[in-house]
Amino acid sequence: MLLRLHGWRLWISVSLGTVVSAILIVSVMSLFLKGEVTWDYVLTGFVTACIVAPPSLGLLSYLLGELARVESSAALQESRNLLQSIIDNAPIRVFWKDRACRYLGCNPVFAHDAGQQTPADLLGRDDFAMGWAEQAEFYRADDQQVMESGQARMNYEEPQTTPDGRTIWLRTSKVPLRDASGQVIGVLGIYDDITERKNAELALQQRDRYQRALLDNFPFAVWLKDTESRFLAVNSQFVTLFGARSANDLVGKNDYDIAPVELAEGYRADDRTVLASGQAKHVEEEIIDGNGVRKWFETYKSPVELDGKLLGTVGFARDITERKQIEQELKRHRDHLEEEVLERTVELTEAKVAAEAANRAKSVFLANMSHELRTPMNGVMGMIELAKRRMIDPNGRDLLAKAKHSAERLLGVLNDILDISKIEAERMVLETVPLQISAVVDHLTSTLGHKATAKGLRLATDLPADLMRQPLKGDPLRLGQILFNLVGNAIKFTQQGEVILRARSVGETSEALQVRFEVSDTGICISAEAQSRLFQSFEQADNSMTRKYGGTGLGLAISKRLVELMGGEIGVVSTPGQGSTFWFVVPLGKRAQTIAAPAPTSATLKAEQRLQTEYAGARVLFAEDEPISQEVLRGLLEDVNLVVDIAEDGQQALALARQNRYVLILMDMQMPVLNGVEAAQAIRAESLNKITPTLAMTANAFDEDREVCLAAGMNEHIAKPVDPDKLYETLIEWLDNRGD
Numbered sequence: 001m002l003l004r005l006h007g008w009r010l011w012i013s014v015s016l017g018t019v020v021s022a023i024l025i026v027s028v029m030s031l032f033l034k035g036e037v038t039w040d041y042v043l044t045g046f047v048t049a050c051i052v053a054p055p056s057l058g059l060l061s062y063l064l065g066e067l068a069r070v071e072s073s074a075a076l077q078e079s080r081n082l083l084q085s086i087i088d089n090a091p092i093r094v095f096w097k098d099r100a101c102r103y104l105g106c107n108p109v110f111a112h113d114a115g116q117q118t119p120a121d122l123l124g125r126d127d128f129a130m131g132w133a134e135q136a137e138f139y140r141a142d143d144q145q146v147m148e149s150g151q152a153r154m155n156y157e158e159p160q161t162t163p164d165g166r167t168i169w170l171r172t173s174k175v176p177l178r179d180a181s182g183q184v185i186g187v188l189g190i191y192d193d194i195t196e197r198k199n200a201e202l203a204l205q206q207r208d209r210y211q212r213a214l215l216d217n218f219p220f221a222v223w224l225k226d227t228e229s230r231f232l233a234v235n236s237q238f239v240t241l242f243g244a245r246s247a248n249d250l251v252g253k254n255d256y257d258i259a260p261v262e263l264a265e266g267y268r269a270d271d272r273t274v275l276a277s278g279q280a281k282h283v284e285e286e287i288i289d290g291n292g293v294r295k296w297f298e299t300y301k302s303p304v305e306l307d308g309k310l311l312g313t314v315g316f317a318r319d320i321t322e323r324k325q326i327e328q329e330l331k332r333h334r335d336h337l338e339e340e341v342l343e344r345t346v347e348l349t350e351a352k353v354a355a356e357a358a359n360r361a362k363s364v365f366l367a368n369m370s371h372e373l374r375t376p377m378n379g380v381m382g383m384i385e386l387a388k389r390r391m392i393d394p395n396g397r398d399l400l401a402k403a404k405h406s407a408e409r410l411l412g413v414l415n416d417i418l419d420i421s422k423i424e425a426e427r428m429v430l431e432t433v434p435l436q437i438s439a440v441v442d443h444l445t446s447t448l449g450h451k452a453t454a455k456g457l458r459l460a461t462d463l464p465a466d467l468m469r470q471p472l473k474g475d476p477l478r479l480g481q482i483l484f485n486l487v488g489n490a491i492k493f494t495q496q497g498e499v500i501l502r503a504r505s506v507g508e509t510s511e512a513l514q515v516r517f518e519v520s521d522t523g524i525c526i527s528a529e530a531q532s533r534l535f536q537s538f539e540q541a542d543n544s545m546t547r548k549y550g551g552t553g554l555g556l557a558i559s560k561r562l563v564e565l566m567g568g569e570i571g572v573v574s575t576p577g578q579g580s581t582f583w584f585v586v587p588l589g590k591r592a593q594t595i596a597a598p599a600p601t602s603a604t605l606k607a608e609q610r611l612q613t614e615y616a617g618a619r620v621l622f623a624e625d626e627p628i629s630q631e632v633l634r635g636l637l638e639d640v641n642l643v644v645d646i647a648e649d650g651q652q653a654l655a656l657a658r659q660n661r662y663v664l665i666l667m668d669m670q671m672p673v674l675n676g677v678e679a680a681q682a683i684r685a686e687s688l689n690k691i692t693p694t695l696a697m698t699a700n701a702f703d704e705d706r707e708v709c710l711a712a713g714m715n716e717h718i719a720k721p722v723d724p725d726k727l728y729e730t731l732i733e734w735l736d737n738r739g740d
Helices: 008-034 039-052 056-089 108-113 133-149 195-217 236-241 261-277 321-390 394-424 437-454 465-469 476-492 528-532 544-549 555-565 604-614 627-638 650-659 676-685 703-711 724-736
Strands: 093-098 103-106 153-161 167-178 184-193 221-226 231-234 281-288 294-306 309-319 433-435 458-462 472-474 498-508 512-521 569-575 579-590 619-623 643-647 664-667 694-698 716-719
Touching: 093 108, 093 167, 103 108, 133 153, 133 167, 133 184, 167 195, 195 236, 221 236, 261 281, 261 294, 261 309, 294 321, 321 394, 321 627, 394 555, 433 437, 433 476, 437 458, 437 465, 437 476, 437 498, 465 498, 476 498, 476 512, 476 555, 476 579, 555 569, 555 579, 604 724, 619 627, 619 650, 627 643, 643 650, 650 664, 650 676, 664 676, 664 724, 676 694, 676 703, 694 703, 703 716, 716 724
Parallel strands: 458 498, 619 643, 619 664, 664 694, 694 716
Antiparallel strands: 093 103, 093 184, 153 167, 167 184, 221 231, 221 309, 281 294, 294 309, 433 472, 472 579, 498 512, 512 579, 569 579
């Protein structure tokens, strides 16, 4: 074809072919670049152009070269786009700067942290223009250090102030940014926000500091061990105790590293016990501190579990060395005191034995003295009574009455001495029996009324009727004794005027009545000084009164002791020119119902007359070894027409009781061969008189003597000297109620 085309036609053809091919190729390439045709379509166009326009081959070669270049640029752009997409969507912040620390680019999340809208807003700007301007100088220095050293700086943590003023924490890495020739042209950095994790770490560190401060401020040593007894943690007290520099010096060590073998073995044994039992243990043990000093510690060890797994043991140790030293010192003192107490106890025991022996000797002496004094007094008063009964001459009867009065005074002194002795020896026992105040007062006035009348005094009573009728219980004998002492003293120390006995209820409970008794007189005044010692033994208001008025000074002391035994109190009020008032308050028990008082015998003459008529000829056994007492009682009994058998000892009394039946037996206690108690027991056991009323009539006048007699089977106890009237009343009582 080229051969046929020559001249201008050839030029035109070539030109047209070239133009057409060029147009075709350009059109196809345009369509391809727009994405409207495929590569296959392009190749087809190129082939067609080559066929129709061979001159376009040169252009085709050029265009193909251009096409390859365009295709390479598109791939590069696609790579760039992919890289930018990766950077923009990365979960971390990415940025890069030039050598002047100006931003060349970043991802959107970094731009947001910087307080900017888009990455483009940062281009060409430095950190001083960002929201963290306060840290800009630090960042610049850090960037320059990386660029100048050419060394990367990886994964370091740093704080950052956000545009809104918050402080966040970053984990940052920076590397030098190099060009194709390896020259450093800037810095590339990434970081992620670790604020949440950092805050958690800081909170954990703060908690650890609090816990450490708490442990270190405990006033005792604290430690934590694993199951192999290795220390996991200790507090400062523990560190100081063992002389270490810090807790780290002890962590990982065991007891053998810090204590002698013998102590370490004990510590390990305790740990094993706690771990095996799962129970806490409390011990007191010795510890040798870092200075080699032995100290005592009170230690608590407990197992530690987490999620059901045994981790080890926790321990607390409190220094008790000072307490132990005090305890040891106290023990030494206690041991010393115990030795002294033991010695003193031995001494006191010996003294007690001696005192008891002396007390027994005193009691025996008092009993013997009572017996030895009462026995002759029984003879004196009994003989006076018999003589008086047989005396017809009035002068003789008067003399005998005076003799009897003197004997009664002597007996009163004897009774006072015995009473105070019994009280001091704590042998006085009060009775609790039915009691009526009216009966006690009637007996008192009948006994002392004639004495008041003889001195020209008026003895009056002021007693509420309801109180007199009140059924009470107590010890009427001792209550009467107190009133007898007070009224008797009032009569004794009053020369003119009156003596008044009053009684009032001053308090009440469900079980008792508080009764206040007062004895007022118009006699001598008692000074305050004298009142303070008035109730002491052997004391009177004025010792000179003993010579003027007589008396032992025991009456008020006995009264005070008796009132106190009853649970009451006693005192005195004395006014010059008006006399004195002695008072006492005692509780008297209530009774559920009134027990009728025995009908008065209207004089013991009635008892004496009844014996003479109703029991005349009745046979009575009397056991007594003292001849005068035999004679006195025989006379009194025969005066009322009783028949009397006399036994001089208990053995004779038993023999007579086996042979004869008696209506009544009178028995002395102290007799030869067989005493009264033994004789009474034998008579009760084997004789014709097993149920015969048996009365002890003895000079043994103590309460325990009465108890012994009653325990031996006797029915009553009559103390010598014998009062004939009392004797006759007692005989009638038992004869009327004897069992047949």
